[in-house]
Amino acid sequence: MIGEYPVITLCGSTRFKEQFLEAQKRLTLEGNIVISVGLFGHSGDDEVWTEGTKEMLDDMHKRKIDMADSIYVINVGGHIGESTRSEIEYARKNGKGIRYLEESVPVIPEEMVREIAEMLDCGHICYLNPHTNETVYVLNPSSCEYYEESDVDILEKVDSWDRRITLKPPESFESFKFMEGFIDELPESGYSLRNKLVSALSHSHPFAHFKAVIDNCPYRQEWFAYKQKCLEAYVREEIDSATAF
Numbered sequence: 001m002i003g004e005y006p007v008i009t010l011c012g013s014t015r016f017k018e019q020f021l022e023a024q025k026r027l028t029l030e031g032n033i034v035i036s037v038g039l040f041g042h043s044g045d046d047e048v049w050t051e052g053t054k055e056m057l058d059d060m061h062k063r064k065i066d067m068a069d070s071i072y073v074i075n076v077g078g079h080i081g082e083s084t085r086s087e088i089e090y091a092r093k094n095g096k097g098i099r100y101l102e103e104s105v106p107v108i109p110e111e112m113v114r115e116i117a118e119m120l121d122c123g124h125i126c127y128l129n130p131h132t133n134e135t136v137y138v139l140n141p142s143s144c145e146y147y148e149e150s151d152v153d154i155l156e157k158v159d160s161w162d163r164r165i166t167l168k169p170p171e172s173f174e175s176f177k178f179m180e181g182f183i184d185e186l187p188e189s190g191y192s193l194r195n196k197l198v199s200a201l202s203h204s205h206p207f208a209h210f211k212a213v214i215d216n217c218p219y220r221q222e223w224f225a226y227k228q229k230c231l232e233a234y235v236r237e238e239i240d241s242a243t244a245f
Contacts, residue, residue, distance in 0.1 A: 001069055002033055009035040009064045011087045012074030012101075015042035019074050023101065027072065035064045058083060062090055070097030078102060078240065085110070085236075108133060108239055116167060117231035126167040127158045128239070140169060165242045170234055176201070178230040179210050182223055193217055 001007060008027055010020055017040045024034045039057065041048030048054055065071055071091045073084065080088070089110050091098055112133060116126045124137040136154050158164055170178075179201060186194045193213070200209035214223050 005031060005033045006070065007033045007035065007068045009061075009068035009071050010037065010074060011061070011065075011071050011084050011091075012076075013042060013079060013081050013084060014040040014045075014048075016074050016076045016079075017043040019076050019101065023072060023074060035068060037061065058086075061087060065091050065094070065096060068096060070099060073098065073100045075100050075102050080240075108236075113232050113235050114228070116235045117228060120167065120169045120235070121227070121231055123169060125169075127161075128165040128167060129161050130163055130165055130239075130242075131161075165239060167235060167238050170231070172207075174234065176206065178227055179206070181230065182226045185226065186219070190219060193219060 010023060012020065014020070014037055020036055020040070024036050027034045037057075038060075039045035039048050041054070041057075048057060065087060071087065073080065073088060075084075088098060092109065108128070112135065116128070116135065119126055119137050123140050125140050127136050127138075128134070136158060138154055179197070183194055183197050183201075186197075196213050196217075197210060200206060200213050203209045214220055
């Protein structure tokens, strides 16, 4: 706060230039000092895309958040992109207040996204309360013969929520795409491994053959990291889809 005026930094996709300007005007008239973006890269300010400029502006916007008491997220239609997610997480970790143009859209902390992705990878179903960010997990029925007795109480609790998002492990075709994407990203030095993995995916049991190759190659940890990244993106997409307007 500067004097009697709270300081608010606007965050969001620069494709929403009109909404940025409207929010800046409205919040200013409400008695706030408003810090906005300097350029609208997705609305015609092509200077943003020159080498090094986008990275500078992203870092600069974090400094604008440092200067503010809170952030105001321009999340038109529920849209929150990767850069905006990063800014929200930064504001949260630094104790800044967070408000949204469209308040009903949940924002899931990155550490929670990672946890959900890890649990899905282990064969669990996640139930997420988008109002409280509470999560509960049960084993996927397709990966075991029965629920544990404790799952009955868990499901009763989930049924008591006003709203829930159900997140299930990716379908086989989606997991197959993860493996194909990893192959495509292998460096030139991994040419031999690429051929082995392509061959593995052409077998009748591609997942087992892919795993057998990965478990005995130098890129095993890189695969785990890549799969985790894909799973986190999958979780975000599922949540965005479930909360889309």
